[in-house]
Amino acid sequence: MGVIVALLPFGFTAVAQDVASAEAEIENYLLKSGDVVEISVLEDSSLNRQVLVRPDGKISMPLAGTIVAEGRTPEALQATIRSALAKDFLEPPTVTVSLVSSSSEVDTEDLQTFYVLGQVAAPGRFQALEPVDVLQALAVAGGPGIFAAKSRIQIRRRDENGGETVTLFDYNAVEEGAGVALQMISDGDIVVVPERGLFE
Structure with a gap:
């Protein structure tokens, strides 16, 4: 029986080493802000x-x-x-x-910044590369907390004249399966989840 010998193209070893080096670099990569x-x-x-x-x-x-x-x-x-x-x-x-x-x-000009405050698991400032709706914004902040007034969540937005518009969002209706329109979040929007009242 003859022996089959596979001839590797010139430079194959160098390419394989480069790939292995790149993989090792990714494995050892330390994440940083903006990634x-x-x-x-x-x-x-x-x-x-x-x-x-x-x-x-x-x-x-x-x-x-x-x-x-x-x-x-x-x-x-x-x-x-x-x-x-x-x-x-x-x-x-x-x-x-x-x-x-x-x-x-990452091009910082493409980032959309919004804030989720109040009764959520992880309130704070968030950035997204793609458009998000109010439900996704709440999910990023960990969702409404146990003391949240879910039926009167506010989406606060500044207009061009310096004024502010407030839109209410009913999270309870979403949980109950109702067909609720999900407002898209714009750059600079603030989602406020208030605390529910004693008998609410």
């Missing part, structure tokens, strides 16, 4: 999303809450998210975190 990561949860696709690492170095996602991302590798962040979500699953979920783009590749 965009993609989070995938095998057991619950509704949690899948692209998230921007905020100026404070943190990210927020439903169920997991607010997590420090800056200074961690994607793999380390993956383990932290998995641990944070474990309480909501029978078995710890399968979480994957991958770097979509580094802060140097």
Whole structure:
């Protein structure tokens, strides 16, 4: 029986080394403010999303809450998210975190900034690369808290004349399956989730 010999093209070894080096660099990459990561949860696709690492170095996602991302590798962040979500699953979920783009590749002019304040799990300032509606904005902030007045959430927006318009959003209606129009969030909008009254 003859021996089959595969001849590798010239330079193949160098290319393979470059690929291995690039993979190692990604594995050791430390996340920083402005980076965009993609989070995938095998057991619950509704949690899948692209998230921007905020100026404070943190990210927020439903169920997991607010997590420090800056200074961690994607793999380390993956383990932290998995641990944070474990309480909501029978078995710890399968979480994957991958770097979509580094802060140097993100055009800050394309970022949309909004604020979610009041009775939510993780209030604060958020930025998004893509348009979000009020429901998505609330989800990024961890959702309404147990003391939230869900039926009178406010979307506050400044107009060109310096005035302010306030639109109400009924989160309860969404939970009950009603066909509620989801207002899109504009740059600079403030979503306020007030505290419910004693008999509310």
